[in-house]
Amino acid sequence: MAETSNTVDIPEDVRKMSFEEALSALEEIVRQLEAGDVSLEDSIEIYTRGNQLRAHCEAKLRDASQRIEKITRQQNGALETAPLDVD
Template identity: 55%
Template sequence: MSDAAGDISKLSFEDALKQLETIVRELEQGNVALERSIEMYERGDALRKHCDTLLKSAEAKVEKIQLGQNGEANGSTELDAQ
């Protein structure tokens, strides 16, 4: 797994989650050799951290969109004005 962290940092949330789900499924089946399962676990942990970072970033963007310039929540929309 050369440059695995760099490889993971380029993944979209969906691609990282898909890889993580595959790893979990394979580990749950229990048909993986010990050394390989450790490698898979380490990659899965890195994928989980990457997904968490991407989610936090998305949440921050949504929160910023929802806050007005004065720092208060924007509760009105164009539909409210009609």
């Protein structure tokens, strides 16, 4: 079943990719499109795949930023963690 991220259906094979794998695949798609050596129909298909990879990378980054905690020092010198403000 595909998840939706900003109205982009993310297929199962993309969802299984790590951030680094998805980013590498996205960079390769950008290289192919910039080279201009693909047909219009292939370009549309490649662009669609790139959009899925982009949405997956954004979701991974959003998830990571929500898990980051900031460390603050209390008056007694002890360190404390708190959720990162994501505003």
